[in-house]
Amino acid sequence: MLSAALAGLLLGLGVSGTAQAQEDVGVKGTLKDQDDNLIAGVEITVADAEGVEIATVASGEDGTWLVPLDAPGTYIVTLDESTLPGGLLVRNARPQLEVEVSSAVRTVLFPLDTQLDPDAEPLESESPSDSEGGEESEEPVAGAEAEEEVDPDLEGTGGAKRAVSLLFSGVHFGLMIALAAVGLSMVFGTTGLTNFSHGDLVTFGGVVALLVNVTFGLPVWIAVIGAVAAGALFGWLQDWGLWSPLRRRGTGLISMMIISIGVAMLIRFATLFFFGGERERYTQYVGQEPWDLGWLVITPKEVYTGLIAALVCSAVGAALVFTRLGKATRAVADNPSLAASTGIDVNRVVRLVWTIGGALAAMSGVFLSINDGVKFDMGQHLLLLVFSAVVLGGLGTAFGAFIGAMLIGVFVQMSTLVVSPELKYVGALAVLIVVMLTRPQGILGRRERIG
Amino acid sequence: MDWHFVFSQALTQAIGPTMLIYALAAIGLNVQFGYTGLLNFGQAAFAAMGAYGLALTVVAAGLPFGWGVLVGFLAAVVMALLLGIPTLRLRADYLAIVTIAAAEIVRRLARSTVWAEYTGGSDGMRGFSEPFFAMSPYSKDATWSFGFVSMDHGRLIVDLWLFDFQYSDRDLWVMTVGWALVAVFLLVIGLLVHSPWGRVLKGIREDEEAVRSLGKNVFAYKMQALVIGGIIGAAAGFVFALSRANVQPDTFSTDFTFYFYVVLILGGAARLFGPVLGAALFWFLYNLFSQSLNQAIRAELIPSSVLSGTQVGPLVFFLLGLGMVLLLIFRPQGILGNRRELMLDVR
Helix, strand or coil, X not given: CCCHHHHHHHHHCCCCCCHHHHHCCEEEEECECCCCCECCCCEEEXXXXXXXXXXXXXXXXXXXXXXXXXXCEEEEEEECHHHCCCCCEECCCCCEEEEEECCCEEECCCCEECCCCCCCHHHHHCCCHHHHHHXXXXXXXXXXXXXXXXXXXXXXXXXXXXXXXXXXXXXXXXXXXXXXXXXXXXXXXXXXXXXXXXXXXXXXXXXXXXXXXXXXXXXXXXXXXXXXXXXXHHHHHHHHHHHHHHHHHCCCHHHHHHXXXXXXXXXXXXXXXXXXXXXXXXXXXXXXXXXXCCCCEECHHHHHHHHHHHHHHXXXXXXXXXXXXXXXXXXXXXXXXXXXXXXXXXXXHHHHHHHHHHHHHHHHHHHHHHHHCECCCHHHHHHHHHHHHHXXXXXXXXXXXXXXXXXXXXXXXXXXHCCCHHHHHHHHHHHHHHHHHHCCCCCCCCCCCCC | CCHHHHHHHHHHHHCCHHHHHHHHHHHHHHHHXXXXXXXXXXXXXXHHHHHHHHXXXXXXXXXXXXXXXXXXXXXXXHHHHHHHHHHCCCCHHHHHHHHHHHHHHHHHHHHCCCCHHHHCHHHCEEXXXXXXXXXXCCCCCCCEEECCEEEECCEXXXXXXXXXXXXXXXXXXXXXXXXXXXXXXXXXXXXXXXXHHHHHHHHHHHCHHHHHHCCCCHHHHHHHHHHHHHHHHHHHHHHHHHHHCEECHHHCCHHHHHHHHXXXXXXXXXXXXXXXXXXXXXXXXXXXXXXXXXXXXXXXXXXXXXXXXXXXXXXXXXXXHHHHHHHHHHCCCCCCCCHHHHCCCCC
């Protein structure tokens, strides 16, 4: 069976045929519980818009069901909750869905769980890329469907409490972006390279932690340490094996930028090759009971990962200001040739920046994956937000990157108060373009000619 | 292993409809990146403008097909102006980030459920291509044979013993139009870049300040290059939408643009025939690798524990990514390029 993500990928290149899609019309789905166990023997009824029953099927051993239809149109798909085994429920309390079937087999999603979503709160208190990832390439229809169906519930929850929750999840998300952004900005500052593969360093962290946690069966906190160490090593190796030789050859910055796109593809497709296109989760902290403080609902894992990220960011900031090496790094970022002439070993500083950048990006990847699971293209989607953060704060400055990341994180989450959640990234990207227009040097950037 | 099938597939695809999409988009990119040095990472969005402009005009607005083409081109021009006005005065890498962000905005807006009743959301749109195929001169039930060329119920088969080319009547019509577009654009660009106008473009790529000091309006030249490249990108979008008879938002991802760059760099940037050669080679290699790997798995030459069918796609793209990195390091001028012409730098 071709994985859905791969199918999307091939579609993007126009490899897959379209002929068969024109003939098959129908609805289908796969029933899974919260732990991804496949559920068999559940009855699903499909009726047309007038409510005339067309067919009733039961899900097979592999949890799948399929109802072929004669013509496109609006259909009502009902899941018979009484046939669900052992205490399972449809999580969003919508066992009946009205779906528009165009001219393909449409996936209909019934999220199953042992408990009802407490007014669908976890969806928003979980960090954003959850709904984001769902809508990406894994069965595009299913993701959009889920979002459509859950939305009205979100509207109903209390305004102030929701705003506070969103603010906190925005701060958390901002810290995650900051971890990645600091490295990206410092690499740019010291070498001038706009590194399009930085997002895939984030994925790398998540994947290494998955390896340690799931394959080796070690607890998540060891996986975090392992991923950060591996990320540092990966950053060091990348600079040692690729970027440093390229700089010595005098390769142009634009060539290097395009090479970084190639590197991003390499990492992404290697991940897809070895881990597949599915979203994988760690064995711990998956469905954590949130703390309900009355004015705020937050999961403990968010509090802890957020605090660690904040501490690490402050430590990096302090190191930049107070240590000798930190001062050297800032000097190189400011003016590499002047720094070199004062006796600073520029290549050593750049190597250090790559190592730390790799470690921080990996940490961001693990912390994001603790909430949302690992997927091969998670870093790619984060990358544009990281770019927005870096540009907003001022390219090349570590502190600017941090401030920019916090602003972008909060902005992305808070914007869902006004716009539909699927458009929240659009707002952040629009901010990026507006900043470019009005203040291209960013908040902390020095005013210089960049035209 | 069926080598005849592998080579037939690879060669059929090397000049087929899909290759034409990439060739056209890369020709547009060549004007922007190859000749002018503009880092447009949003070419997928220009293709989306063409595809969605056509589809929305024909399906949602119910206007004739010709209007759809016009709207598609206009949308691409508007997009180029919107992108260009704020960013063309900035340094090259800023343009890269802004165009990539704009392309992502376009894709997310296209897949949004907010106006799904018009755009179809993530399902995309279909039902706009019939007027195009109604114009096709190739009949569905033509059957004849002449030497090694035969037509079997509208399916053209060119049998060259070692391999054969096979195209359906719809493919043939898309290819006729697509190759005609390629020829026209190559001719126009060939004339343009050898004109004084084209020399100014290359001058901007080499040294913007020098051109400015000669009294040229650099901004206007860059904008013209962006618009022309965008229009050709929209034409690629038409071919894309029509060859598949549908448009889907997620096909216009940033990866789409990256493959245009692979195609362009493979063939040789700033060379007239570079994009066409690059696209043909890209699709030849892609099909050669993936078909022979698939065949090898089916013939159990490669045990399924080593490589499964679903892993072929990632593996081939991994190899293509690796090829791109190695190409840029060791032969940045591509197959046709001139090394001295492409020493781009932003600082």
